[in-house]
Amino acid sequence: MARTTPQTHGEILAAAARRFAATGYRGTSLQDIATEVGCSKAAVLYHFANKEAILTELMAPAIEVLRSLDDRIADQPGPAAAQRVAAEGFVDLAVRFRGEIALLRGEFPELLQQPGFAHIQQISERLIDALAGRPERAAARITALVLLAGIAETCGQFADVPDQELGDALLALLRRALEPPAH
Amino acid sequence: MARTTPQTHGEILAAAARRFAATGYRGTSLQDIATEVGCSKAAVLYHFANKEAILTELMAPAIEVLRSLDDRIADQPGPAAAQRVAAEGFVDLAVRFRGEIALLRGEFPELLQQPGFAHIQQISERLIDALAGRPERAAARITALVLLAGIAETCGQFADVPDQELGDALLALLRRALEPPAH
DNA sequence: CACTGATCTGACCGATCGGTCAGCTCTGAC
DNA sequence: GTCAGAGCTGACCGATCGGTCAGATCAGTG
Structure with a gap:
């Protein structure tokens, strides 16, 4: 046994x-x-050690990539470049880790409040600002938040769609939907 | 006492x-x-009678409006009209009932599987098809699902945005993002 | 006054949860 | 052969969950 x-x-x-x-x-x-x-x-x-440790270990690779995306966005010279990097990076993240993201399906709010995931929320804030392009405009922030949450919430359902096809569809959606930054 | x-x-x-x-x-x-x-x-x-009955009563008005929207979509003569009605109707629903929808935040999947909400899932399916315009195209379905889930998941966070402004922003987003149906 | 039915309470139930603990078994090093 | 320690088990813990139930309280009716 x-x-x-x-x-x-x-x-x-x-x-x-x-x-x-x-x-x-x-x-x-x-x-x-x-x-x-x-x-x-x-x-x-x-x-x-406990239940949360299992989830933390499962999500570790995705979180590491998210963190490096956060750094890359911060390194961009202007909002236009930041928006482009954010969109491409987030789509890549969502496609590659859609299995892991699916694990959190419908529990983002609660799980993000757990001690082990506290910093994720701040990264998400910066990601939304970058995607919004003009975060001072309410409509731009709404757009970015809807798209971010929508992709995060649904990408796990497309397990049978090839990476390339899913990535193309999501990136095309972001390009159509996001408003270009000022100037 | x-x-x-x-x-x-x-x-x-x-x-x-x-x-x-x-x-x-x-x-x-x-x-x-x-x-x-x-x-x-x-x-x-x-x-x-039980815990679920409280939720059911809270959601009843929103569900009734969703059902009537489903009927209106079915009455449209073609996919273009159906897409327009679906987009406008869904945005109106999301804005008016964003307080109620917020109650389900992050628990749609589980709650929709409860017996009292079984039919909601079928209505959602038809709503996605209508929004997609060309539901036979994977990219169109992905777009519709992302937008639907994103709006449903986030609209409750905009409690301080006036109805008009939120509705305009969401409708503008849908018009930019959705692909026009074939004909 | 007596009685009824609506409203509400505290005590309780079985189930399930995350987590602990003493101790068993087996493997490999010496 | 002996021993240490990794791996694992079953029994158990306190807490919490949704839900039940007998009975107390009170307003209204006759």
């Missing part, structure tokens, strides 16, 4: 990803994950 | 709306609502 394999850690991650995608983070219990893996709930908590 | 007023029903509804808006449907317990009202949890369940 006892597992001699130290790969349980990875199996738990994979099982958690499947369960989170199916029923959400809150809607998935540690027992659900344990059952999917075929081990006890205590075994899950042997490999991870 | 005992309330002689039969207006508790309304007070519970108002309190539930506040709590749902603050912490979401799942994140709000019957005890939370009772505390906000200043009565016992049992009193809440005296006025409502």
